[in-house]
Amino acid sequence: MADLNDGRLDLRRSRGRFLAFAVITVLILAALGGRMFQLQVLGGEDYARRAAADRTVEVPIAAPRGLVFDRQGRPVAVNTPSWTVKIRPADLPEHERRRVLARIARLTDVPASLIDGRLSAFQGSPFDLVPVLRGVDREAALIIGEESESLPGVVVEVDAVREYLDEAGAPNGELLAHILGYTGPISREELGARQAGDYLRDDVIGKSGIEASFEAELRGIPGARLMERDASGRLLEVIETIRDPVPGDNLMLTIDADVQRLAETALTWGMDVAGVSQSVIIVMNPQTGEILAMVSLPAYDNNLFARGISIDDFSIYLADPDRPLRNHAIADIYPPGSTYKLVTGIAALEEGVTTASRKWPTYGCYQIPGAPEGECLFDWNRQGFGPLDMVDAFAKSSDTFFYQMAIGTGIDPLAEWAHELGFGARSGIRLPGEEPGIIASTEWARQQGRSGVFTGELAQAGIGQNVIAVTPLQVLNAYAAVANGGDLMRPMVVRGETDAAGQLVREYAPERIHAIDADPSTLQTMRIGAREVITSGHAYNIRDLELPGALSGKTGTAEFGELTEEGTLPFHSWFVAYLPSSAGATDAELAVLSFNYSAVVPGNVSAEVVKYFLQLHYDLDQDLRLDPNDFSLVTAN
């Protein structure tokens, strides 16, 4: 080759550098070819195998969630098909996103921003299907399915969702909402708290009620199948089923949906006539601790949650001052008022403060020992009842009698007896959110930076005021323990599990927490007293109910807060009763408690509610309901 630089004014071109450039190019291409040889020829099989492994994917098969049946075998929580719109982000081109989401939003009548938010919040692989809308109605689901050509990345799938039924099989979740709770999509925190692989990102988990507390039993074991996926990760066909899913166990409740409905009817009536906005009624078998009904009002519609509750609906529940999402029977604590005199009476008898027959004077206003002259605590009638023994004092609910009992017993023995009767500790009912309550003691006072409890507080503790706070379930359970002869039972809501074929796989036997360490005669005295409350006390005409047994029980009120316009304090009203065959007998199989928060009518709404419930439950021809507005309640302490 001639030297082309000859006669040029231009740059000299360097043969060496051109050669070097060519050599480098050849070396690079050779290196690329060598690497391809290594990948394709030497390692080809290896990569082909790896590629094949990538083409299949193990897909979980959801296990059908266990059903829930009531005491009589009626289904109250079932699974129904629901259409879910899912989006695979990798298949949804960015420039189409706005149009596609807007179309779905229009078809399903939800804001596009909601869908966009859910899609953006998803953090998994872009090849995962992200559920963006659950509970889509059938028509919208079908249209979306038909338009799939123009909605890239959008898939409509049928999922099973929970449906909660009432006693008639209608989808009215409110009846049992606080018992059953609800399921919902697992949150990131819940997912993180569980073992990897147990739950999937878009899995469903029990959030509340027995759906949460029996999650392990209800969930079952998911199966798995090997599926082929296509180029973009879309699932094509099942290659094999690796594991069949094991359905969750069905639960049999102790709750009787019929009884639940009657209890709810009675309570709703009482709330209406007395203008109460927060109430509880619990029905239990005192022999076993089985809860037959537990109603906390206001309730919420758990079907809204199961279908995926909207933010608006959820905000309404959260903003409601009566807290419909909480089960007031176990999750909230209130002063028990006179119902707590059961504890004070047992403690005084057991600690030798008094005997069953010893009479004590009662006062219009009881002078607290050691306090300045004139600092006294009134009896509820402000005049006293003359000398009373335990049974009469319990029947008349004399406050000044029980002040003396409490002061004689002392705060710590009183607290111990409260614990003995199940107060101050969770009962262990298998429902989430139970509160232990507050029982005043020296230890409790010290935690508040005081050396001990004042005598005035001790007297107040004796009548369940001020320094005592309990759950309605605890009150009922304490009376049930006395009613059954001294066994503190663990309240239960589920009595058995059956498998998918209906075979009983597990039975929950009644469980005794402990036997109450009191002399049988002490408990007998209190049972007689409880019977006297009905027959000669001031429970009014409830004694006239023609019941198949000797109804026994106790009223209670606890004042709190500030004076109303009428000059009375708002108060909680309580009524707890059980039905033995005869006075003092320990064979009662029914105990009922009603609690009404903040009534300002004069009567004891709770006693009316229980009365009405008993009329309904025993199908009595009588209707002895009184209008609580028409009689003086201060007398119904």
Added chain:
Amino acid sequence: MGVATATLVDSVKDRGWRHFDLQLLLYVLLLIAVGVVMGYSAAFNTEAGATAGMSQTVKTVIWATIGLTLFFVASSVDYHWLRTLAAPIYLVVLGLLTLTMLIGTNLFGAQMSVTVAGLDFQFSEVSKVLMIAVLAAYLAGRRERIGRLGTILVAGALMALPTFLVFRQPDLGTALVFVGILVGMLFLSGASLGWMGLFAAAAIGAAPIAVGMLHDYQRQRLFCFLDPYADPQGACYQLVQALNAVGSGGWLGRGLTVGGEGQRGYIPVQSTDFIFTVVAEDLGFVGGTIVLTLFGLLVWRILLIGWQAQDAFGMMIAVGLASMIVFQTSVNVGMVIGIMPVTGIPLPFVTYGGSSLISLLFGMGILQSIRMRSHKPTL
């Protein structure tokens, strides 16, 4: 010296057309054909199926037609107009890249194209060819001062502005191509090897700083090639799938349009930057080697045109285009087979995309123009 105003008709009569490099055109057409077939094969099994493959093919044919027209126009016109207009061209490049940065549409998170009359046009593609002309004009004018430090500094400064603009889009790949073009052209222009070595050493020393300026996703993808299986589902997903696809090709490949059975469907953006995985999987080692050989032959023709160019300007344009093609090919293929970091650099002529194809054919047209006006048209 050719006549800048020569018309196509006039120039056909010109003896220059007898020196038209048919080999160059042949290799280019073969590579475009590979792109069309592979693009069709890649799209064949996507959701829209063969229809999409066909519309992609039709588009490529339209672009190739536009590109070839431009190719013949550029061939027939004396390439020196580029030298005359070097300064305005430079300003136009800066203007276009700034425009792209400001109003560009969003493609996978990066501002990379401007939509003109419905056609997405990536100015960064054509700016690569134009920048080669600008640098060639500058370097050719350095003559005996080529060996001085100033050559490297000024050439570097000229290239730094557009590089910065595309880097900010962010289009790391094109920014790197600019650097590759600069290095290749400086080397073949006869710039001082000592100074170049020193700058190279400084660049390597400064590499950690540059890496620190990258976006997280760029950095993750960049380092995947060191250990792709460290994060096979995340940042390295593409690379792992690409390796599996290439590996499963074997000697002769799995055949065209194997689709659902094929592996490459798992590779996002496969008809663009990862097109070589389709070549490797469908046509195997043999097919891949043939494509690499085509690139080798093409570069050989370009270097030959450069060596025989009638002046340094023509030579520098040729070596610039050679540098660009060598750089893009080695980084693109190297990325797909896991020996280079993953960056968005298209495979010349093969990767689906109108801007790239039209720009390259324009560049090849300039080469023909150089070839037809060379001092000694034969070996």
